[in-house]
Amino acid sequence: MPPKKASIQDIADRVGVSKALVSFVLNGKGKEHRISEEMSKKVLDVARDMNYKPNQIAKWLRSGKTQTIGLIIADISNPFFGKLGREIEREASKKGYKIVFCSSDENIEKSARQLEMLMKSHVDGFIISPPPGSSAQIEALAKTKIPYVLVDRYFPEIESNYVVIDNFDAAYKATDYLIKKGYRRIAFLTVNDELITMHNRTEGYLGALNDAGLLPEHDLVYKLPFSHDKTDVNQAIMKLTSGERKMDALLFSSSKIGLMGLECIMEMGFNIPGDFALVSFDDPDFYKVCYSPVSAIAQPLAEMAGKAVRILTDEIETGKLSNPSKKVILKSNFIARKSTGS
Amino acid sequence: MPPKKASIQDIADRVGVSKALVSFVLNGKGKEHRISEEMSKKVLDVARDMNYKPNQIAKWLRSGKTQTIGLIIADISNPFFGKLGREIEREASKKGYKIVFCSSDENIEKSARQLEMLMKSHVDGFIISPPPGSSAQIEALAKTKIPYVLVDRYFPEIESNYVVIDNFDAAYKATDYLIKKGYRRIAFLTVNDELITMHNRTEGYLGALNDAGLLPEHDLVYKLPFSHDKTDVNQAIMKLTSGERKMDALLFSSSKIGLMGLECIMEMGFNIPGDFALVSFDDPDFYKVCYSPVSAIAQPLAEMAGKAVRILTDEIETGKLSNPSKKVILKSNFIARKSTGS
């Protein structure tokens, strides 16, 4: 019933020429292959008339390329990754690539399955924010010589393309801002340092304290397990707000922690910034309309996406992996809001 | 350099049999085609030994199917759609389908381009939340006989599969809740009724007022242009909160309006629920940690995704479009929070 699609063969038959000729003309390689003007015209007319649409699958089979990028985001429930994914789709589409979208939900097995599935699907390249502990997967991927770019995170032991922000600098500046505002007992609520991203944030925080002559007090750094829930965050905040040496400011190392943290803080009835100040990594839209609007470290998502897609498509199109790898480190943007005493 | 992949032909050559035999065995159709046990075993061994991985593109070409679903979401910056997309990906992946992800950003031209691009890419089917005014595109899609399911929205004039919530009921219940709480001047901030979804929400709101014997006062219904920004919302709230007949409760028809609305309300310094109560359609995570936690109409996202994917994959796999179309209408879930006086 769906009116059988016309193929190159059909056009060739109707014009009475070979498939090759039709293919040449349709690909604009007429002159190059010395096809006469009149013949070209005839072919184009017939193609239009038959409403010819090339079969991409056949092209993919010939070329081995699918004009598709596999995107494995770490956690779609985190708005940071959602927005990043959107920007990546936008950039890719500009360049004629489509995005097959997966969220590994920070789960190694899931990410392995997704990688495998995307490789089977012959994506031309990958953009990945790998879950902690997945470095072996990335190494395996590197062996295949399929282009890939890591975003938000990377593994120092693997020589690879990546696009991240300067996490040390971001944490340093945020901490420094709090210090300059007069806060002295600045706490840092983060996850364990398994990811270099998180490690660098911790280092930046400690660095700022050090440079200000404030001895980092280790009871002010609270490292959650990588997979944490609200109970964990609740416990952390209880601890940081009790005893006689309470914190007077709190830095969240991600908006995921931030969201849970805010929920706990509200439930406990704290007053922000009265009881303590708040700063968070990432800048989801809602930080503007929170309980107390949260000062934030905003990441340049569009730029990250642009760079990542650029590096990847360059490799895909030249057929050469960058050597040395491309390592892009972007600056973040601190936004002061009411939660730091505005 | 990447060690040339083995094809069925390679296996056939090595074993000294035909491609057909290898294909039969590899697809588990050995007995069916009366291939001897020993031969089967030999083929499987060699396949494993050569690390054979079937070329999916070739399969796609043969079958005309790509095991891919095109997803065109209306607006990825709206967390509602972000979450819905995630659930759809999850469901699809369970069934062995991958998702090519697009956001039309409520833009007709963009959605047209994306549809075209996805059709060229031979997706097996579509899940779409169409922007207003795109009904012609959907009709054109229907003509192609490619399976599709609409989500969150549909066009009453087009006979198609869709999965939505009962928007009348949801708005009715929320309004009724406010009435029972004693609010009398309940405003509704929404967009124009171009989309049936929005139309039904308006009707539900009006219906509840009517049934309670409260004459709907038309200065309490404020319809924004479909593409609105914070300035528009600001104006609306100014209007609804001024004069001597101010509103005492406000219902947002989407979380997108809700986010902007909250920002305005904060800036204007209103006290929620002191100055007026608040309810919103959709339930993004942050409603829990807002300025004043917002009572919400939560949509059953996982269920929507499940149904949509189910309907679509059924059509894909049976090769028959449902007749009559499948129309799924789900119930939503009202969550009371502090913004309605808890």
Next chain:
DNA sequence: TACTTTTGCTAAAACGTTTTAGCAAAATTT
């Protein structure tokens, strides 16, 4: 006139599958 170059096109292979139709030998039935 004989040789070379240019013009305009085609045949066929290649990409890697799946599936239909059918063949030869072996086994079974009459």
Next chain:
DNA sequence: AAATTTTGCTAAAACGTTTTAGCAAAAGTA
């Protein structure tokens, strides 16, 4: 012993492209 059935396999087409190699006729050169 002849006819039939079963067994185990293969050849070839089909999906729709792109590209390499090359052929025949026309045009140009010596």
